[in-house]
Amino acid sequence: MLTASVLIQLTIDGITRGAMYGLMGAGLALIFGILGVINMAHGELFMLGAYTMYFATIVLGIPAPIGLLISTGVMFVVGVAMERSLIAPLRARLGSRWLIDGYVLTIGIMVVLQNLALIVFGPREFGVAAFWPGRQELGDVVISNERLLILAGAVITTGTLAVFLKKTNLGRAIRATAEHPAAAQVLGINIERIYAITFGIGAALAGAIGSLLLSTYPAYPTVGGEVLLKAFVVVIIGGLGSVWGAMLAGPLLGLIEAYATAFAPGGWQNTITSLLVLAVLVLRPQGLFSRQVTRP
Amino acid sequence: MMRSLLDSIRLPKPYEIAICALLAVLAAIPGIVGGRYVPAVFTSILLFFILGALFDFMLGYLRIVNFGIAGFLCAGAYGSALSVQYFHITPWTGLLVGGLASALIGLITGVLTLRLRGIYIGLTTLFVMETLRFTISNARDITRGASGLTVKGFTPLFDISFPRSDPLGYYYILLILVCVTYAILYAIVRSRIGLVFKAVRDDELGTSVLGIDVVRYKLFNFVVASFFVGVFGAFYAHYIGILVPTTEEFGIQRTVEILTIAYVGGRGTLWGSLLGALFLVGMQEVLRDLQEWRLVIYGLSLILIITVFPSGFAGALRGLYDRLSSLRPAVAPQNSIKGDA
């Protein structure tokens, strides 16, 4: 029953799916690390990215790679606009006491976006056929081309994000602002701009993943809910606010899910992962991969 | 003499007027109008009011964000429904069982996470809710999962029977439960314990430096709130008759509804949630033909409240009252409770 090829298959599936979770989580962690707010509307950014991709590629007939770039760009702009119009004024008004209100605000945004999508697009699913049909066979292991494409997309996006954060001036400034905003300001970094850009990047990541996954997760108004939960899981396992932690936790979650589906019947893998999250929250609130101990 | 007599006459506080008037209205109208529709709407208002008040009891006083409040509702509902079905207790005992089931989960969650930063309690309760919901969906043999668990109605008590066909009876059960619960919450908030709550809300570090065990107060608050949420979950189970573990019923969407009512009503007031519930449930009924806009309005009210009008309806009413009372001479200044938790 459980042959080596099945195991390989499961592993590839898990890592592909997990890389996506990791990227969703990375965006969420980036926003949390910089702004200190849990973006409850992150799933809706995924949803909007998916719709944008659908309209770019199917309605307007733009080739998929360009469609991906367009939807990523559009979502970056949406993210920046959201931060500037709603989140920045709240932060300015409440100072350091804004935390709870900040995430309740994003809940409001989540509800509005979700139901506006329902009104505008209706409940129907906007899906697409695979961007690259067909499959590859390596001995007993069969992988669809689409899955390979998604895996490649995930690897490229993860790599780009890592290089951006590690090697560019802006990336360094973002990490510096997360660690010590006042010191960053003293060095001349405009932290308000960093806040907006960071939110934009988080949104762009969510949009890019929504676009990449369009063939597996069609666009529909409440698609964000499930995705948000996965992103949460990843961010908690990886440590709140840790981008690298999220990127590692993503594939881990993907693997756990893939194996759990194989061994546990029905929907029990959901129970298993949420119990795992609770265990991490209680036993290791700083996350599995975090070096420093969290401040209580 | 005349003067001091005048001073001793106290203008009733705004929430006292509001509560008395609204209580009278709440008690009378469904009885007078009768039928099925009006009592059902009023039941909905009362349920959302008390859940909003319980949410506010945690958030508005101790800054505990219970993102999983719908999970505690779920624990109470299934706790009572399953014990009635398998252990043959009466639904009346079920109310207590549901409350205890929820309180137990609250106790465990609280002991494990209330000492951590505020954000952890939010995330933990969220995942407690999801774990419960997933488990209930999966344990089909016991809970019937997504196909729904049918629940018995309340059994006759003191020769009064409560057939499902008559929602008025259920409404009065709820009204009594809500009044008792509200009175207990109000008493706690007004007591010395409530003073500590307010001190913690305004300056948690400062309070703990005074030698007050903040975590114990938080735990007390959290467990009390969990218990009552469970009781109302149990009531809901026997009232609605069928339970399904969806996000609309016992997941994030229900939490968002309750949270919106607490925020729109005005945090840190308890009674504000009544205004929030009246407004949002009322709006839902008025906009019946525009169902899909209902949640957009929920979301927009939340955004508006947070960005423009943080003290909610309660704050507006209080402002109006302060202005009215400032027209009268020699009124002692009110201790206004800040609603900016």
Place this chain on the structure above:
Amino acid sequence: MLLRVQDLKAGYATGADVLKGVSLTVRASSVTGLIGANGAGKSTLLKAICGFLKRRGGTIEFDAADMGRFQPAHLAQNRIAYLMEGHSVFPGLTVEENLVLGTWSFRKDRARVRRAVERAFDLSSVLQTKRKIRAGLLSGGQQRILEMERLALNDPRLVILDEPSLGLAPKLVHDVFDRISQMKADGAGVLVVDQSARHVCAASEHLYVLRLGEIAIEGPASRFSDRIDELVRNFI
């Protein structure tokens, strides 16, 4: 006059001014010392000058221009360096990354960035050996060296230091004050607050003593050098 503060009032709680009208000046190529007891308002004064605290009255002029709506983000572009209270390295970034961020205000000029960073490494062999190490792993003294080198990177005209020697071993305290003299020699005006009154007095041209939000005594540092114990007894 590089920096001129006149009748500055500022505070945290409404109605309670911590600074009750402070005036002081800092000249280019000189060190100005500021000492005072805990709670006298030294850090508050520096925060108010740097724009981290809104002032409630008085004027601040930098290079004869009014710093009316001055904000922290304007510090670097005016070549004002500020060592804030406590630690201010970015612990998760490497030593080198920390230094590169010190060149943010001229980041487009890559050649200059490289020159400035290499010069900092030349000046400090400790940092050179820890180049790729995360700054959070450095000792407290090494972090302080990193902070000092980082703030020196864009050739500041005004250097404002809040307790640079706090928590350092005696040898390192000397190094820090040597570095301050070096900055002065490079033409900067330095305003230094420190608990080590003796070192401040020795390094400064001009000395201010702050007490309860007001300047109690001021004058050329040379005037106080033999009375420093008395000064500490009376005011600190």
